[in-house]
Amino acid sequence: MAKYIAALDQGTTSTRRIIFDHDGTVVSVAQKEHNQIYPQPGWVEHNPIEIWDRTQEVIREATAKADVLPGDIAAVGITNQRETAVV
Numbered sequence: 001m002a003k004y005i006a007a008l009d010q011g012t013t014s015t016r017r018i019i020f021d022h023d024g025t026v027v028s029v030a031q032k033e034h035n036q037i038y039p040q041p042g043w044v045e046h047n048p049i050e051i052w053d054r055t056q057e058v059i060r061e062a063t064a065k066a067d068v069l070p071g072d073i074a075a076v077g078i079t080n081q082r083e084t085a086v087v
Contacts (some may be wrong), residue, residue, distance in 0.1 A: 002074030003068040004066070008055065012044070012081045015054040019073070024080035027068070048086045 009016045016031040032054040037045040
């Protein structure tokens, strides 16, 4: 039976995964920063491959720290920067 909820937050400067137990207590956290690219004043860009890689890394790391199996996670909430587009 699934016992945990996971959150995946892809923010402006980093990607983070948090795993919570049934009571809402944080079981584990993993976070990785990604590079900020400034092509001109007022602009910020990110490497989408780096973000994808960081996402995979924090998923694996938080899961290992919590010592849970993927089937132990009942649901995943995802947030993102909202203003990001990959074209």
